[in-house]
Amino acid sequence: MTQVSALPFDVRPGEVQENLRVVLETLESLPDVVQLLLLPEKWTTSFLPAFSSNLRQQSEEALRVVHQAAEKRGLVVVGSAPGGDEEKPFNEIHFLGIAGSHRPYRKRLLFSPTGEGRQIARGTAHPQVVETPLGSMMAVVCYDLRFPEVTRHAFYQEADFLLVPAQWPTPRAKLFDLLVKARAAENQQWVLACNRAGSAPLGEQLLDFPGTAWLVNPSGQVHAEVGKDGVLRGEVKMSQIEAIRKQIPCARDLKQAKLWPEISSPQG
Numbered sequence: 001m002t003q004v005s006a007l008p009f010d011v012r013p014g015e016v017q018e019n020l021r022v023v024l025e026t027l028e029s030l031p032d033v034v035q036l037l038l039l040p041e042k043w044t045t046s047f048l049p050a051f052s053s054n055l056r057q058q059s060e061e062a063l064r065v066v067h068q069a070a071e072k073r074g075l076v077v078v079g080s081a082p083g084g085d086e087e088k089p090f091n092e093i094h095f096l097g098i099a100g101s102h103r104p105y106r107k108r109l110l111f112s113p114t115g116e117g118r119q120i121a122r123g124t125a126h127p128q129v130v131e132t133p134l135g136s137m138m139a140v141v142c143y144d145l146r147f148p149e150v151t152r153h154a155f156y157q158e159a160d161f162l163l164v165p166a167q168w169p170t171p172r173a174k175l176f177d178l179l180v181k182a183r184a185a186e187n188q189q190w191v192l193a194c195n196r197a198g199s200a201p202l203g204e205q206l207l208d209f210p211g212t213a214w215l216v217n218p219s220g221q222v223h224a225e226v227g228k229d230g231v232l233r234g235e236v237k238m239s240q241i242e243a244i245r246k247q248i249p250c251a252r253d254l255k256q257a258k259l260w261p262e263i264s265s266p267q268g
Helices: 016-029 053-073 142-146 170-187 239-247 250-256
Strands: 002-006 034-038 076-083 090-097 102-106 130-132 135-139 161-166 190-202 205-216 222-225 232-236
Touching: 002 190, 002 205, 016 053, 034 190, 053 076, 053 090, 076 135, 076 161, 090 135, 102 135, 142 161, 142 170, 161 170, 170 190, 170 205, 190 232, 205 232
Parallel strands: 002 034, 034 076, 135 161, 161 190
Antiparallel strands: 002 232, 076 090, 090 102, 130 135, 190 205, 205 222, 222 232
16 A cells, blocks of 8 residues: 555745745654655745745745655655746646656746746756656646546656646636546546645735545545545555556557657657
C-alpha cells in the first residue's frame, strides 16, 4: 500500500512565509506512513498582478526548505510555483523530497478569461514522467485538466499517477471534480488532485475556492476525499493499475486501431 495526502489550504497572495508555515506544519503532522503530499497550484505566492525578483527569490527559498524537510521525512512533495529566469515567471511544477528536486513541466494552457498570460509565461513542452520510489508520476496544472491533449501524455508514458495542483473556483468546482474522475478512467491510472481553499482577489472580483481534494482510482471511482481536518489521506493499491489495464486493454486496442501516436516523447 502507498499512503498519499493532499493539502487544499487557503493560499495567501504574496505571503510566502505564511504559506510556507502552513506546509511545514502539515509535513510535521503527517503520519510516518504517508509517502506523497500534493499541494495546490502556486502555493508559495498564489496569483499576483506581477512577481518581483524578491518575491521570486522567497518562493525559491521556500521550495528549498520544503525539499529538505520532505527528504528528512521520507516524502515526495509535489505542487506548482513561479519559476524560470524569464521576465515573467512560468507556472512550474516541482517534485521535491525523496524523488529528488525536479521541474518537469511548465503550465502550457493559460486561462485566457482571466488574462493569466499577462502575468505568467507559457510553457512549450509536454509534461514529463518523474520516476519516484512510489511509482512513476506526471503532473499538470489546473486548467490543463480540461485538455486531454495534455493529460493523455500520462497514458502514453504509462504513468502510475497523474497529479493535479489547482486553483479552480467554486462556481466551476463540479466540473473540476468530473474531469478528475474522467482523466483517471480514460488514462487508467490513479489521479490525485488538490484544489485550494479560501478566497483571493481577481481584479475587482473576489473568487471563492472549495478546498477540495480527490484521490480517484484507475476505474474512475473516488477512493478518498478531503476530510474534516482539511487534509486528504488515502491508500493506493498499485496492483489496481495493472488489473484494470488487463481487464480493459485500452492501450492495445488503440494500437490495433492505429491511433497510438508514433512519437510519444515528452519533449514537445
